[in-house]
Amino acid sequence: MHSSSSTSLSSLTDNSSTDDSVNVAKFPVSKSIPNIPDDDYGVEVDGEIIENEAEEGECNDNDKMDDQSVNQKKLLSMPLIYQMNLNKNKNIRGTVIGPSDENFHPVKVSEKLREALNGLDTNEKVIIEVTVGHNNFQRQQIMNAYECLYSKMLMDDLKNELGGFLLDTILALFIPTHVYLANLLHQSLCNNKLSRAIAVEIACTRTTTQMKAIKNAYRTAFCSTLEQDVLIKVEGMFGVMLQLLLCEPRNEQINEANVLIEEHVNLIVKDSNGIEKISHNVALFEKLFIGHPWSHIAMVIDTIDAKLGGNGHFVETQIIYNGNIPNDIKNMLLTIVKISRNTQWYFAEKLHDALCSSKPDYKTIIRIIVSRSEIDLSNICYEYIQHYNHPLIFDIRKICRGEYYQLLTSLLSEQKQNS
Known part of the structure; x- marks a missing residue:
């Protein structure tokens, strides 16, 4: 039984896309992703060890969450490629958690889904309950159990029984997070109908560790590196700036000195057209926005606002109303300003x-x-x-x-x- 009609996003999981410019590969589920051994020092992505990071735009907080013991137990069986998407800040919360390991039964859940999908009338309520009631990694295990039990792909059965935006959202929830974001990046870069702003958003809201996993998924799915596709498919200065945002590492662990904040502020305030110059000078853009913690960027912007006025919005106003800043770079700069101050x-x-x-x-x-x-x-x-x-x-x-x-x-x- 199908829900209300819409242009489906099921091409995210199917090679048969109607747009020849966007070839989205099928994603691997958890049984084909190695359960990388846990360690206290970092995350292994593509053979490299990287320090664990706080979520971009958030403070690195060592306070213990009330249910930390439960979360630690869950981490023991979760591959690091999924752990890196877990929030580590007690003041920042998602809405989807999923059951603890001892209360997670993928076979029973698969049987429940099969019953919901296999009757005369599809039971959308059960499908919603199961999907929202489990986190992304658990959904991979559910898909594996479903395939083992019924020799059928859960995603195929969902496509046969659901439709519209309900299907689009359910499919998106079942795709591994790093693969889902890699698909969005590919569509943003390769499909002129989609906004390049999506690529900017992903670059600014994912940690360096997460971006490494996304880039690996991108290379696996599309047989091309993200770096190459950005430089080839996105022209001009915007393309160079986007490549820096997406591909250069950002260290969220360091607390940069006040002297560096003042140095970056002076790069802008000493020139009456300082903000406009950012849009025409890649070296200046890189010096201000690449590699630094988001908290540092926010302090630089706040200090500029304090010095130049504009009730806390001087920088944003200057970007918005400056006709000499190209629109794509204008939107990129506004995204950087807003995310540095408050991602949520x-x-x-x-x-x-x-x-x-x-x-x-x-x-x-x-x-x-x-x-x-x-x-x-x-x-x-x-x-x-x-x-x-x-x-x-x-x-x-x-x-x-x-x-x-x-x-x-x-x-x-x-x-x-x-x-």
Whole structure:
């Protein structure tokens, strides 16, 4: 039984894309991803050891979460390629957690899904409950168990029984996070119908460790490196700047000295056209925005605002109203400013724009809710209320109906972990 019709995103998991310029490969599920041994020092990606990092745009906080013992037990059986997507800051919360290991039974869950998919009437309620009730890594195990039990791919059965935006969102939730983001990057770079802003967003909201995993997934899926595709497919100065954002490492662990903050501030304030010059000078862009912690970038921007006025929005205003800054670079600079100051408010604003425009942007709604569900979606919902004086679900209710609305409601409701 199909839900309301839409242009499906199922091409994310199928080679038979209608757009020849976007060839999206099938993704590997967990049995083909090695369970890399845990260690206290870092994450191994493509043969390299990288230090664990806090989420981009968040503080590195060593405080213990109330359910840390449960989370630590879960980490023992989770490959590091999935661990790197877990939030480590007690003040930042996703809405999807998933059961603890002892309460996770992939075979029983697979049987439940089969029953929901195999009857005369598809039981969308059960599918939603199972999908939202498990984290991304657990969904990979569920897909493996389903295939072993029934010699069928769960994704294929979902495509046969569901449709519309409900299907799009369910499929996105079942794709491994690093593969999902690699697919989005490829579409953003290769499909002129999609905004390059998606690539900028991913570059600015993922850690260096996460970006390494995404780049590896990109190379596996598309037989080309992300670095090569950016330089070939994205022209001009914007392409060079995007390549720096996507491919250069960023160290979130260091606390940079105040003298460096002042040095970076002076690069802008000493020139009446300092902000405009960033858009025409790759070396200046790199010096200000590449490699530094987001907290450092935020302090630089705040200090410029304090020195030059504009009630805390001088930099943003200068970027927006400067006609000499190309539009693509203008949007990139605004994204950097907003994410450095408050990542969750950035996403809340993007959701509001997607929901309240004359034509709702369902792809953006799905992308943000899916990709942030295990990281900071709860905080995004909080920022939404703070800025718009009503819950996010209030605006979702205006444009969504039926099972799709129920799925989004479930994703936006903070789940409790069964320990």
